[in-house]
Amino acid sequence: MERNGSYTHQRAHSERNFSSDDEGPVQNESVPPPSAYSTVEVVSERNADERRLYFTLHDHGFISALHDIPLYVDREKGILNMVVEIPRWTNAKFELRTRLPLAPIMQDEKKGKLRFVQNVYPYKGYIWNYGCFPQTWEDPEQVHMETGALGDGDPLDVCEIGQHIAQIGSIKQVKVLGVLGMIDEGEMDWKVLVMDVRDPNADNLNDVDDLYRTIPGLVHATFSWFRTYKVPDGKEENKFAFRERVQSRQYALEIVEECHRSWQRLVYGKVKHSNHHCSNTTLTDTPLYMPPEEAASVVEQVRTELSATTENTGDAGMKHGALATRSLRPLHREASISQLEKFHMPDFAQELTNEFNQHERSLFQAPSETIKHFLTEQQRQYPHGSSELSLLITEYGTAAKIIASNIRDQPEAPFEYMRQNADRQLHTALATSGFCCMIYSAQTGQMMPLDLDAGIGNYVVVYTALVGEVGGTLGSLFSVYYRKSYSGREGDTADLLQRIGYEQVAAGYALYSSSVHLVISTGLGAHIFFLDDISGHFVLRQKFVQIPPRGRVYSVDISSLPKAIEGVRRYLAQLESSNASRETKHTALMDGPAPGKIFRYEHNVVGNFHRILRHGGILLMPGPRTNALADFLGVAAPLAFLARQAGGKASVGKRPVLELSAWTLDMRVPLFIGSMSDVSDLEVCILGHPVPERSIVTASETVSYT
CATH class of the missing domain: 3.30.540.10 (Fructose-1,6-Bisphosphatase, subunit A, domain 1)
Incomplete structure (x- = not known):
């Protein structure tokens, strides 16, 4: 490979090309094997530290590592492609420069100096092969339901824990084992734990629990490293969601799929972000598709600019020519509510309106x-x-x-x-x-x-x-x-x-x-x-108030809906469609009040929830704006506690609110709370299935006691 600012075509380039030993046991014929990818290094003549590593695909030409390398090798088996950015035991902070065309790998800079992570005793550099999943993006405008943190705007980070030290720019086929929910300066920064499918331990590792048995100490070391690696630079320790526990393989795959869908919105132009240039050479139906010949011209222009400059130009490739045209302890209680026989329980078999009428009359008796x-x-x-x-x-x-x-x-x-x-x-x-x-x-x-x-x-x-x-x-x-x-x-x-x-x-x-x-x-x-x-x-x-299993009221700040997640918008669209259908049928038959949900909303979460508590229904606070989320400690947790005690349900869309814990005092989360069936319906729109809830206080548990 030539150094002085030039590059070679991928067919002649073999220094970073993988041997046949790199081929894993998994191979989908429609997905190129790792050996099909090569890298081409472009180095500045004036500044040897100014270098970029571009990716090529055999018999195709230059590609974007972020956009053109498929994420899934075998979706059914959970085998994915990983781009290695930093080999194990090294300190230089290399990463895909996603704001440049074709997303080359470059060493990160801070205040004009190349960035290295300091050793954190007893570790030397990064303790895994570190990289990212292609075709993923943590959307900075979408709040994660269970942490209340927005995405960091980067591809999904990956820690490969196999025995072999990888090379910068290598492509690995990996199996997902679990995921850490790290919070980096208030942003969601997932760390997915994976293992190369060719690793000798691969068959013994399939989920989080296997890590503790097969590689004891790894999880502890991973948390310790990520918590403290920025401290030598004068920054605070990082925080973690989920009580500092690694989430399961299945959960990790859900995160991967979420980030993959976010990437799809990005690359197809449905959303834009200044930190991402979506140029690619294989996705012909995307706005920034370019033929491989044009991609070669882009790389050639970068080589020319690096040859001509006398200083580190940083993102110079964005400024000229073809590049410019494409910039874009809880108290232990043995007794349960069903053991409180001395308390009179309301007759929940009555209709809702009759129940409250009876209650109003008995109030003075x-x-x-x-x-x-x-x-x-x-x-x-x-x-x-x-x-x-x-x-x-x-x-x-x-x-x-x-x-x-x-x-x-x-x-x-x-x-x-x-x-x-x-x-x-x-x-x-x-x-x-x-x-x-x-x-x-x-x-x-x-x-x-x-x-x-x-x-x-x-x-x-x-x-x-x-x-x-x-x-x-x-x-x-x-x-x-x-x-x-x-x-x-x-x-x-x-x-x-x-x-x-x-x-x-x-x-x-x-x-x-x-x-x-x-x-x-x-x-x-x-x-x-x-x-x-x-x-x-x-x-x-x-006493012992119960939220009806399904209610007539729905409450949501409609100004928050344009950027709400798709499942929320789909649920409300179905609700409105159902209301319209019932209204039409009512008009035709004239058989009394039309059934359906009634919209009620005020700028008071307590008032909105109180209405749901008494009459049933659902209150939605979907985010992602801060004022459209619920403060976890101050609002979401207490209301969820009340809803559960009243036989209702409180969810963040993919997990019960009461299963969450605060990683910071001001954590905010989405909140969907109210009638059991209504909240479950929303979860179906988001996940495809309702989220199981721990023990619920229901009327059937107490109705026989007087």
Whole structure:
């Protein structure tokens, strides 16, 4: 291979061509084998560090490694192509330069200097063959449902853990084993673990569990390396979703397919991104297809420019000629709700409207029960019960009464004034209770100080002070966890981060409208209280409330829909089509009110959910914009806890909300919550099947008890 700025044709180029030993046991006749690919290096005459590695395909010519190399070798068996960018034990940070035509491999630069990763003891350089999957893209405008993070805009990263050290630019056929959900500076940066199909261990490794048995220590080393490799450069440690656990092979393949679909949208011009040049020489029906002859001219022009320059030109190839034309601890509870025989359960066999009519009439027939008495009685129903949690929630109720009074007294006050007042009231009530070890205000992102004279308890409380808008309904939310840190001192972020939603011990919200409602659960059903203006107490209105299996209401901010994922748009289109069909049939038959879903939405997530809680239906917060997502700790987790206790369902589209954990305090996620059947229907539109849920509190479990 010539060096001084020139290149050779792939047929004569053999230095980086693979031998027949590189051929794996897998070969799809429609997919070129690894040996069919070669690389051509173009080096600057003036600056030897300025070099680019272009890819060629035998009997075809130049190609784009990102766009022209097929992702799937055998989709059914889960065998994929991988482009190696960095060999194991090396430090130079090479990568596909995706914003250049044909995406050559180049060494990354930072502040004009070539980039090397520093050794992180006890590791030397990268500890796997590192690269990417072709024909994949992590869309920076699409939020990942389970982490709330946007994609990083790059191809999907791959760590090949086989025994052999690869070469830069080599193509490997690999089998997927699992995936790490790394968060890099707030962006989703998946790391897929794979193994070369030719590796001696390949037959023994098929999923994540096999890694721990066959290559002990590898997973730990991988997490350790990715967590700390930027620390020597003065950056913070990286974070991980899913409680720092490697996700399964099947999950990894789902991520790969998602990123493949995102790439398809990109290469076919449905979306654009400044960091990607979609030029290719095999996808003839794409906007930036170019014949191999033109691709050769592009490479020749780069060679000419590198020969002429006296300095590192970086992305010079984008500036001239043909290139310019194509730029573009939870409390352990032994008792379950079905064991609470002393509580009267509503008759769920009645129709929805009759149920609520009966409830309204019975409201004035039953003796009033205050929230303090009700919760204290509940706490006594399971072993090791304590009144502290009941008293803590009672303190929240006291603060809610003061907030409601202030709202009524100053209905036209600016929202920010109301929010600050609500924040102050809730913080004071919780901090002086003596039951908290940590208080986190999700709305302000602050850890609130405790009143140490009141004592330090064992509960972690997250609250959202006020949501909604002036002139409409307002609401506040709270969530309670039992501490993980040692008792007797203030808690820390470990008491919140990586805690799954199921670890909540209580949650609830207050709704401020013409009447004030407080909805709470301590894991023993969901219950609605209302503020009695005469006595000044929150009085029980409905216990063991159940969300109907299917409801009449759907609620979504329609301004968020244009960039919502396809499954959400498909679900709403089906819903609208169904509504139109029913309306037409109703008009023809004139047989009473037309069935179908009714659209109701207000800028108050508490108000929207309260309507769903009572009447059934679905609330959608699909993202990807931040204000179209739900704050996980402050909104999604407490509402999901309530929905589950009411027999409903809360999902992020592909996993239950309560199975998630926060990788950062301000994590935001999509939220689809409400009736079991409605949310399952949405999941079918997204995944093709409903997502299984852990134990659900349903009416059938409790209806026989009186």
